[in-house]
Amino acid sequence: MDINFLTYQQINKTKWDACINASDNGLLYACSSYLDCMAPFWNALVFNDYDMVMPLPSRIKWGIPYIFQPALTPTLGVFGNHLTPEIIDAFINAIPSTFKLLDISFNSSNIFLNDRGTIVTRNNYVLNLTNNYSHIRQNYSDNIHRNITKAIKNNCVLKKHISFDEVADICKTSFPQFTKVETGLFEKLKKVYDRYKDHSETYGVFTKEGTLLASCIFLFFKNRAYYWLVGNTPESKHYGASSLLLDTFIKDYAGKNLVLDFEGSDTASVGDFYKKFGSVLEPFSTWYLNKLPFPLNVLKPLPKPYRKLISQ
Numbered sequence: 001m002d003i004n005f006l007t008y009q010q011i012n013k014t015k016w017d018a019c020i021n022a023s024d025n026g027l028l029y030a031c032s033s034y035l036d037c038m039a040p041f042w043n044a045l046v047f048n049d050y051d052m053v054m055p056l057p058s059r060i061k062w063g064i065p066y067i068f069q070p071a072l073t074p075t076l077g078v079f080g081n082h083l084t085p086e087i088i089d090a091f092i093n094a095i096p097s098t099f100k101l102l103d104i105s106f107n108s109s110n111i112f113l114n115d116r117g118t119i120v121t122r123n124n125y126v127l128n129l130t131n132n133y134s135h136i137r138q139n140y141s142d143n144i145h146r147n148i149t150k151a152i153k154n155n156c157v158l159k160k161h162i163s164f165d166e167v168a169d170i171c172k173t174s175f176p177q178f179t180k181v182e183t184g185l186f187e188k189l190k191k192v193y194d195r196y197k198d199h200s201e202t203y204g205v206f207t208k209e210g211t212l213l214a215s216c217i218f219l220f221f222k223n224r225a226y227y228w229l230v231g232n233t234p235e236s237k238h239y240g241a242s243s244l245l246l247d248t249f250i251k252d253y254a255g256k257n258l259v260l261d262f263e264g265s266d267t268a269s270v271g272d273f274y275k276k277f278g279s280v281l282e283p284f285s286t287w288y289l290n291k292l293p294f295p296l297n298v299l300k301p302l303p304k305p306y307r308k309l310i311s312q
Contacts, residue, residue, distance in 0.1 A: 001087070002048055003094040005056075008041040015050040021222070023052075023079045025109040028196075028221035030055055030079050037191040038070040045094050052080030054091045058099065064292065066101035071182050072189065072228065074124065074263050075284050077106030089113040092287075101300065102289040108282045117289030120306045124264030124282045125274040129225075133254035137247075139278030147240030148247050154239050155208040158248050162204040164193045167215040170231035189229060193217060201225075203249060205241040214241035218249065225253065227262045246277060266309060 013032040020026040028034055030053075035042045039057030046053050055076050058067050069076070078091050088110050095102065105122065106112075112119060129136065168186050171178050178185075193200065196219050204215040213236040217229040232242055250260065262274040264284070275281075288306060290297050 001090045001094075003091060004046050005094065005096050006044050006046055008043055011044055011046075012050065016044070016046075016053060019050045019053050020079055022081070024081050025083070025107050026079055026222055027075065027107060028219055028224065028226060029073045029076055031221065033195050034073075034192060035070075037188050037195065038073050039068075045091055047080070047091075052078060052083070052087065052091075054078045056095065056099075062296070064101070064296070065099050066103075067095070067099050068103050069105050069286070071185055072192075073105075075105045075107040077104065077110040079107070083109055083111075085111045085113045097291075100291045100293075102287065102291075103303075105286045106284060108284045110285065112285060112287075114287070117287055118302055118306065118310070120286045120288070120309050122264060122266060122284050122286055122309070123271050124284055125262040125271060125279040126282045127250070127260040127262070127274075127277055127279040129250065129253050129256055129258045129260055131254065133251050136250055136254055136278060140247075141276035144243050144247070144276045147243035150240035151205065151244035156213070156239055156241055156244055157206045157208060158244060159204050159206060160202065162202045162212075162215060164190055164202070164217065166204060166212060167202060167217050167229055167231045170212055170215055170233060171229065174231065174233045192219075193229075196220075201249070203245050205236070205239070205245045207239070213239055214245050216245060216249075223257050224259050224261050225249075227260065242273075250277070266305060 011032070016032050020030045035055055035057065043056040043058055044053060045056060056067050057070050058065055078088055088106070089112070092114050102117070108124065127136070168189065172186070199220045201218045202216070203218070205213050207213060213233050215231045216227060219226045219228045236242055262279060265271050265274070286306065288302060290300060292300055
C-alpha cells in the first residue's frame with residue numbers, strides 16, 4: 001500500500017476533512033480542527049490521495065518523539081471505507097521507527113492483526129436514537145426511572161444553552177484531578193467548543209435555589225451526538241440530576257437519525273450507568289508499544305490503567 005507519512009505542515013486539511021466526512025467510521029475527533037485544538041502540530045499517515053488516513057498526535061520528551069492519545073479524544077486510528085485487518089496492519093507498519101513510544105486508541109471499526117506491544121480492549125457505549133422516545137424509554141432500567149422521578153420531586157430545573165464556563169467550572173471544582181491531566185487542558189477544550197459552538201448543545205440541571213448539579217456539552221458530527229464535556233457535583237446523585245439531563249436530551253432528539261455516544265468508560269460503575277439507558281457496547285482497542293532504550297523503557301512501563309484492564 002502507498003501509505004505516506006506527512007508532517008503537520010504537509011497535510012492538506014481540505015482533503016483530510018473530506019476523507020473523514022466520507023468515511024463510514026468518520027469521527028469528530030479525527031477532524032483537522034479538533035486535532036488542531038487538542039494535539040497541535042499532529043502528523044499523519046495518508047493512503048493514496050487521502051483515500052484513507054490515520055492521525056498521529058506526537059510530542060517530543062527528552063529528545064525522543066512519541067505518539068500519544070490526546071485528552072478527551074477517546075479514539076482515533078485509521079479512517080476510510082472498506083477497512084480490513086490487513087489495511088490496519090499496513091498503517092501500523094508505516095508508522096516511522098523514529099517514534100519510540102506509541103499509545104494509540106483505535107476506533108471500533110479497526111480490527112487488528114498486529115501482535116506487537118500490548119493491545120487492551122476498552123468499553124464505549126452508544127444509544128441509537130432513531131426510535132421514538134416512548135420506545136427508547138421502555139428500555140431504561142428501573143433505577144433510571146426512579147432517578148428521573150426523584151429529580152422531578154426535588155424540583156430540579158433543567159436549563160439549556162448554559163455557558164462553557166459553567167460546565168468547566170463544575171468540572172474543575174468537583175473533579176480537581178481533571179485539571180492535572182494536562183497543562184492548559186481547559187484552554188484547549190474552550191477552543192474546541194468555540195470551533196463547534198454551532199454544532200453543540202449545553203444542558204444543565206439546577207436545584208430550585210439555582211445551584212448547578214449536573215451539566216454537559218454535547219457536540220454533533222455526522223450522525224453522532226457526543227456526551228463530550230461532563231460536569232457533575234457529588235450531590236447530583238442524590239437528586240437524580242444526571243438521569244434527568246440525559247433523559248431530556250434523549251427526549252429532544254428521539255426519532256432522529258442520530259447515535260448518542262457516551263464516549264466510554266473503563267470505570268465499571270460509569271459503564272453500568274450508561275447501560276441503564278439501553279445503550280449497547282461498542283468496544284475499541286488501545287495499542288501500547290514501548291521501544292524506548294534502556295533504562296527509559298523500564299522507567300516507562302505499561303500504564304497502570306491498562307494493567308488493571310488486562311488483569312480483569
